[in-house]
Amino acid sequence: MKWNWQQPDWPDFRWNGAALAALEARFLQQSGVMIGVVKHLGEKDRTSVVLDVMTDEAIKTSQIEGELLNRDSVQVSLRREFGLETEKRRVLPAERGIAEMMIDLYRGFADPLTEDVLSHWHRLVLSGRSDVEAVGRYREHEDAMQVVSGVLHKPTVHFEAPPSSAMADEMARFLEWFAASGPAGTAPLPALTRSGLAHLYFVSVHPFEDGNGRIGRAISEKALSQAIGQPSLIALSQTIQRRRSAYYDALEAANKVNEVTDWLVYFAETVLEAQAHSLALIDFLLAKTRFHDKFRGRLNARQEKVIVRMLREGLDGFKGGLSAANYVTIADTSRATATRDLQELVAMGALGQTGTLKSTRYHLLIDAERPSSNIAAPI
Numbered sequence: 001m002k003w004n005w006q007q008p009d010w011p012d013f014r015w016n017g018a019a020l021a022a023l024e025a026r027f028l029q030q031s032g033v034m035i036g037v038v039k040h041l042g043e044k045d046r047t048s049v050v051l052d053v054m055t056d057e058a059i060k061t062s063q064i065e066g067e068l069l070n071r072d073s074v075q076v077s078l079r080r081e082f083g084l085e086t087e088k089r090r091v092l093p094a095e096r097g098i099a100e101m102m103i104d105l106y107r108g109f110a111d112p113l114t115e116d117v118l119s120h121w122h123r124l125v126l127s128g129r130s131d132v133e134a135v136g137r138y139r140e141h142e143d144a145m146q147v148v149s150g151v152l153h154k155p156t157v158h159f160e161a162p163p164s165s166a167m168a169d170e171m172a173r174f175l176e177w178f179a180a181s182g183p184a185g186t187a188p189l190p191a192l193t194r195s196g197l198a199h200l201y202f203v204s205v206h207p208f209e210d211g212n213g214r215i216g217r218a219i220s221e222k223a224l225s226q227a228i229g230q231p232s233l234i235a236l237s238q239t240i241q242r243r244r245s246a247y248y249d250a251l252e253a254a255n256k257v258n259e260v261t262d263w264l265v266y267f268a269e270t271v272l273e274a275q276a277h278s279l280a281l282i283d284f285l286l287a288k289t290r291f292h293d294k295f296r297g298r299l300n301a302r303q304e305k306v307i308v309r310m311l312r313e314g315l316d317g318f319k320g321g322l323s324a325a326n327y328v329t330i331a332d333t334s335r336a337t338a339t340r341d342l343q344e345l346v347a348m349g350a351l352g353q354t355g356t357l358k359s360t361r362y363h364l365l366i367d368a369e370r371p372s373s374n375i376a377a378p379i
Helices: 018-039 043-064 071-081 093-107 115-125 164-180 191-205 212-228 236-242 244-254 261-295 301-311 324-331 335-347
Strands: 146-149 156-160 351-354 361-364
Touching: 018 191, 018 212, 018 261, 043 071, 043 093, 043 212, 043 236, 043 261, 071 093, 093 115, 093 212, 115 164, 115 212, 156 244, 164 191, 191 212, 191 244, 191 261, 212 236, 236 244, 236 261, 244 261, 261 301, 301 324, 301 335, 301 361, 324 335, 335 351, 335 361
Parallel strands: none
Antiparallel strands: 146 156, 351 361
């Protein structure tokens, strides 16, 4: 079987633009909503949104590749990059590296994508790693670069990339295509189309020994940001990670042909879902601010500690709801005190209650209300 790069039409991808037209229009409309919402946030809320989205993306893009990072360490590293006060915490190279790549992507979204940028990102993604020979440069080994799964003696090969000897030429051609397909390029493409093609093209070349997925997703986000003229703040990796197997299945199906309509439709729908998730996250963060304002000075130290813990769960909430036993553990208090505290929180409207007896669960009563000013303005 020939892979996509072994076929005579590589890398002249083909697709049905009509199948993407409605998705492209929806992306621009939702981008207008996002821009309007972020524009009308106060500085503190805007910083909170940026930090939360970037933290989630740093963690999830690593988690897709099986690397688990500490959220607090990633956020501390991001806060330091923004010049904000942080706790005195030692941040490991992996957390610091991915945070710095996210900052570089955020601040330099409009800059050209070059070999130097990719090399810098690769060094950041592999910070602290000593098992990779070629760090900050394209792979050089003679062995075939394969994506495999299954047992060692009988692996399943999902993809085999071009040989290392072809990397310089392949990547020069990729970077030339990325520049030409941008908003100011000689052959500009619509946002979702360019972003999806960039991701597929890059991971098909697979230029580095490791880190290609994380860098490929960063390139996709760079393409989206360039399309709307500002950082996209789209929860792309968050959304991909939720259905990681579907992501890998779509990539595997696309690496055998250069007619890529199915891949582009999948990727476009994923971006739109990620965009909606980001808007919901902004709504949640604003509601969280209103929640704090409403109950400031009315909670005791135990209640405050538990509420903060529940809010940290974000959009997905405290899984299954908070139980009295959870409260006892988090607040480090007695059952009787926990029951009294919970009843007070329900009475003041901070928590809602469902179930009875041992099945009683408590949920935050947060009302998400988006600012109305100019939120539907098109780009």
